[in-house]
Amino acid sequence: MPLKKLPLLFSLLILLPHLLFAQMERKRTVQDGPVEDIFLSGSLIGMSTVSALPQRNMNTMVMHNFGLISGGINDFFGIDVGATVRLGIDYGLTDKLDIGIGRTSRENMVDLRLKYLLLQQLKSDKVPFQIALKGDIGINTERENRFDFTFKERLNFLGSVMIARKFNNQFSLQLAPMISHFNTVVLENSTDELNHTIFGIGIGGRYKWSQRNSVAFEYLPVIGERNLGTKNHAAVSYEIDTGGHVFQIFLMSGQWFTEQHLLARTDTNISDLEFRIGFNINRLFSLGK
């Protein structure tokens, strides 16, 4: 080796430790993962969303609407008219499976629900959609003077497939084909056609215009046969996310917070601007790691 190369080698020797122990290369621990916050909560307004609770998280809900605003100042735009209230609790059994129970003041309806996250949208877009399945059983527990309903006759059901995509940090859209079935349908006129089973497709979306504020909508048209006098449900809301709470203030045409009822029992017409004011309060709790 030529002696003139020695200084270079010595320099390398001196520099070597620094070359070897320079800053470590930064590597992401989390390479890919589910897209987060497709929707702010498990419900948009009355319709459920594909968002599921993390394991051992609990969401308590107070869902509330009043009478029709078309009543004007005489009944303070519906606020003086009897309210519909649903109190509910959902719980994440796993990161993909939620169970829930709720009670609605209308017809003293108790409902049990189950939501399963079938597919999660990934940040990498390898899975571009999120899909969740939902089942809900409603039990009418109201004391009925005219009829002596059996337990079976008091039941109603919902099955739904929710398919959603978060297109960017602002906009999410969901389509939810669903089917409702009522074991008992009360006819107002003997000539009315009777449909126990109704199909529909829920369309919902959210636009998040700041870190804490969003606007959302939902529309639930019936597909196929429907019972006389029923209309398609629609609603728009303003959402405030405070971290642990999600507040939703809205105008909705339907009166219920269970989709089988929104689909089969909504009788107010959005084209006549028959809306009611309402609000939902969602509160999240962690019940341990």
Place this chain on the structure above:
Amino acid sequence: MRLSNTLLLSMLLCVGTLNAQTFQTESGTAVFHSQVPLHSFSGTSDHLIGMINLDDNSVDFYLDLETLETGIGKRDRDMRETLETEEFPFAEFFGELTSEFDINSDAEQPVTASGKFTIHGVENDIEVEGTLQKTNEGLLLKADWILLLKDYDIEPPSLLFVKVDQEQKIEIEALLKPVDN
């Protein structure tokens, strides 16, 4: 032996000697404690990656912020949004030990490290005090310091309209194992 071979051997020996003084972890614990009036919460990650080289006293730690969990998924998502983790995924410290550490002692020894801490794309010089202890498995490091959100252009998030406190207590604990030759 030719001179070049001798030098190469020296270099390899040098590397071996240096590695013997290098300790690494990929499973350290990092915790932050946040406070709002009448409420406090913590976020934890067990994915703290770090290295201490006792030859040149360099200290290098980083954490993928998306591994931090507070126990409430929604709060985690808010935290990631506040820290803008998609754009700035890491919290990192790179500096050097500025105090003496006796590798031959088993006692827990107070140590100080000075260097640059970066989070949310903002870099600041900080000095961190902690302890370092030689164990049978390697080096046990414990340290904590106070991070001021405004120093890193982090807008404190609100919980029920009340801002999270500017001061965040950061704690790290890691068992760094010797790097194999």
